[in-house]
Amino acid sequence: MVWSGLTPTVVEFFLLGFSFSEVGCIRTSSGKVVCCHFSSDGKLLASAGHEKKAVLWNMDTLQTESTPEEHTLIITDIRFRPNSTQLATSSFDRTVRLWNAAEPSYSLHKYTGHSSHVMSLDFHPKKTDLFCSCDGNGEIRYWSVGQYSSTRVTKGGMAQVRFQPRIGQLLAAAADNIVSLFDVDSDRQTHSLQGHSKEVNSICWDTSGDYLASVSQDCVRVWSINSGECIHELSSNGNKFHSCVFHPSYSTLLVIGGYQSLELWNMAENKSMTVPAHEGLIAALAQSPVTGMVASASHDKSVKLWK
Structure with a gap:
């Protein structure tokens, strides 16, 4: 058996029955794309960024639709409401807007109250009328979809907020080089995950909600929620890491976004491979x-699909 041009790491990935390749690319943006999210059923992909509008991609037909530019500044995050065609966008214009992908020609609602750039938002996985957002001042606001003002305000999130999947008992929030975990019901901080020397750019949960990954420019850390300890760490070796997601089919595989390339990290074996x-x-x-x-959403103005 000849594996021409493949490093041993790639061979091992293939021997796992694993392959990872580009299956689609979309270029509908005239500006940097900075966020993307799939709907619960996987049939819609939404992306947004510097262009101030959201692009909705039908995964069956590969047709796209766009929302109007109702945000006045760049969009920072985009999230679908669980089991719904509704989605929300956060923006530098200090607002969050709610949309319906089935009728995206106008926003359903505008949520105001943040005093700084809104950097991130997320919907609760079970209480789907609840979502939260965070801003550049480290303020986290909780909202009810049907209400016009935030129901609760706390501190501790700046770069990103993500609810624990499935149960939503915890909220992970990144600010500077620390990731905080909050009990959603009591608003109590349960963990302060410390160890990054540079600011954390993004965070992601595994599907079980037992593990959380956090990414800074120079490293990725994976934390056990039970112990609050870092159980895996990968240094960037020069590539500037920025984003991450657990692979949907392989629980021990983390996909990391850097500058121009993806890093596929098999945490169980502590081996990684780089994909341009x-x-x-x-x-x-x-x-x-x-x-x-x-x-994957990139500053090169494109979104790519991988499988």
Whole structure:
């Protein structure tokens, strides 16, 4: 058996029955793409960024639709409401907007109250009328979809907020070089995950909600929620890491977005391989457990699909 041009690491990935290749690319943006997310059923992919509008991609037909530019500044994060065609966008214009992908020609609602750039948002996995957002001042606001003002305000999130999947008992929030975990019901901080020397750019949960990955420019750390300890760490070896997502089909595989390339890290074996992917920074990654797809959004103005 000859594996021409493949490193031993790649061979081992292939021997696992694993392959990872680009299956689609979308270029509908005239600006940097900084966020993306799949709907719960995997049938829609939403992306947004510097262009101030959201692009909605039908995964069956590969047709795209766009929302109007109702945000006045760049969009920083985009998230689908669980089991719904509704989605929300956060923006530098200090607002969050709610949309319906089935009728994206206008926003359903605008949520105001943040005093700084809104950097991230996320919907609760079970209480789907609940979502939260964080801003550049480290403020986290909780909202009810049907209400016009935030229901609760706390501190501790700046770069990104992500609810624990499935149960939503915890909220992970990244600010500077620390990731904080909050009990959603009591608002109590349960963990302060410390160890990054540079600021954390993004965080992601595994599907079980037992593990959390955090990415800074120079390293990725994977934390056990039970112990609060870092159980895996990968240094970047010069590539500037920015985003991450657990692979939808392989629980021990973390996909990391850097500058132009993706890093596939098999945590169980502590082996990684580099996949050339984009012409710019890979600002965000998303995955769909339903379809096994991974999406990468980049500053090169494109979104790519991988499987």
